[in-house]
Amino acid sequence: MSAKPEIAERLEALRARATELGGDAVLLSAPADVRWASGFTTPQDGKVVVTRDAAVLITDSRYTVQSAQESALEVRMIAGRTWIEVAIDLLAGSTPVVQADHLTWHAARTLEDARKAAPIAAVDLTRPLRIVKTVLEQERLREAARLTDAAFAFVLDGALRPGAREVDVALALERYVREQGGDRMAFDAIIAGGPRSAMPHGIASARVLERGDLVTLDFGAVVDGYHADMTRAVALGPVAEPLRSWFDAVLGAQEAAIAALRPGLSGIDADAVARDRLAAAGLGDRFVHSLGHGTGLEIHEGPALSVRSKDVLEAGMIVTIEPGVYDPEVGGLRIEDLVLVTDSGSEVLSHAPKGYLEL
Numbered sequence: 001m002s003a004k005p006e007i008a009e010r011l012e013a014l015r016a017r018a019t020e021l022g023g024d025a026v027l028l029s030a031p032a033d034v035r036w037a038s039g040f041t042t043p044q045d046g047k048v049v050v051t052r053d054a055a056v057l058i059t060d061s062r063y064t065v066q067s068a069q070e071s072a073l074e075v076r077m078i079a080g081r082t083w084i085e086v087a088i089d090l091l092a093g094s095t096p097v098v099q100a101d102h103l104t105w106h107a108a109r110t111l112e113d114a115r116k117a118a119p120i121a122a123v124d125l126t127r128p129l130r131i132v133k134t135v136l137e138q139e140r141l142r143e144a145a146r147l148t149d150a151a152f153a154f155v156l157d158g159a160l161r162p163g164a165r166e167v168d169v170a171l172a173l174e175r176y177v178r179e180q181g182g183d184r185m186a187f188d189a190i191i192a193g194g195p196r197s198a199m200p201h202g203i204a205s206a207r208v209l210e211r212g213d214l215v216t217l218d219f220g221a222v223v224d225g226y227h228a229d230m231t232r233a234v235a236l237g238p239v240a241e242p243l244r245s246w247f248d249a250v251l252g253a254q255e256a257a258i259a260a261l262r263p264g265l266s267g268i269d270a271d272a273v274a275r276d277r278l279a280a281a282g283l284g285d286r287f288v289h290s291l292g293h294g295t296g297l298e299i300h301e302g303p304a305l306s307v308r309s310k311d312v313l314e315a316g317m318i319v320t321i322e323p324g325v326y327d328p329e330v331g332g333l334r335i336e337d338l339v340l341v342t343d344s345g346s347e348v349l350s351h352a353p354k355g356y357l358e359l
């Protein structure tokens with residue numbers, strides 16, 4: 001089974017991380033981490049306990065068959081108890097590290113009461129372990145990006161047109177992704193045309209697309225748990241100024257940022273490449289979000305490419321590059337690719353056309 005060596009490496013990394021934080025065991029409660037450490041694909045109904053000599057997935061009897069098939073770890077059913085009671089038994093004699101940015105206050109207090117001592121509370125426990133993608137993870141993200149490209153080509157071929165509702169376009173994307181074997185959409189697709197394009201996160205609405213709209217489509221397919229993320233802006237007939245010029249400015253900033261990517265570049269400096277370009281075009285104050293983020297088992301992971309980032313790029317990281325400009329009076333747009341940082345620079349994983357396109 002190919003997943004087993006991958007999981008074994010992760011358990012080793014988790015144990016080393018626990019030691020680094022002053023403990024000798026880990027309790028994972030964040031779903032993406034539960035999946036990452038066990039392979040269980042319904043991780044919202046699971047927890048993982050890793051001690052020096054055991055690694056256990058805790059779940060319930062709804063998943064007896066599924067957990068036996070998927071989990072690389074020993075499985076323990078809660079069997080009439082609560083999951084934290086099962087975890088407390090497994091953690092007896094250990095000094096556990098818990099996820100302070102995820103574990104509920106109630107579970108933390110129950111654990112503390114049982115042990116008569118507080119667990120070690122860590123924030124971003126697995127972030128450094130998940131921030132660089134393995135070759136196998138890169139392959140899954142490459143496949144998710146490929147399916148995302150194909151879904152975009154599919155809606156360009158009919159669903160995206162004046163007279164369609166935004167939600168119709170979102171449904172066409174999702175139906176395509178599911179029919180072609182994707183797990184699901186990475187998030188509710190953002191389809192925002194006309195005045196709604198001024199909203200960076202305009203989830204598809206019942207608004208009918210009109211001729212002259214510049215439509216922002218931001219979406220991604222999930223393949224084998226891994227999330228792609230891409231944004232395109234498509235014109236439904238001629239687009240008025242200044243939006244037409246803004247398109248060129250955003251594309252220029254996006255391409256400049258991609259060209260600058262390489263190991264050793266800080267998240268702050270990557271962000272600044274696009275931000276400076278847009279500022280030079282007089283659009284600095286309209287770029288209201290960060291340049292990009294990592295993706296993986298979650299749609300937003302490290303590293304951050306932003307004015308406040310503490311990250312430095314390394315080969316094997318996979319990030320989005322997504323500058324955008326927005327104005328309530330004019331509208332807006334964003335262009336986003338998924339990009340792998342390589343030893344020599346970068347490789348763009350999104351291949352859908354991104355130049356100005358008028359349908």
Ligand code: ZN
Pocket residue numbers: 218219229230231322336
């Ligand atoms: Zn996106």
Ligand code: ZN
Pocket residue numbers: 229293320322336
């Ligand atoms: Zn994104």
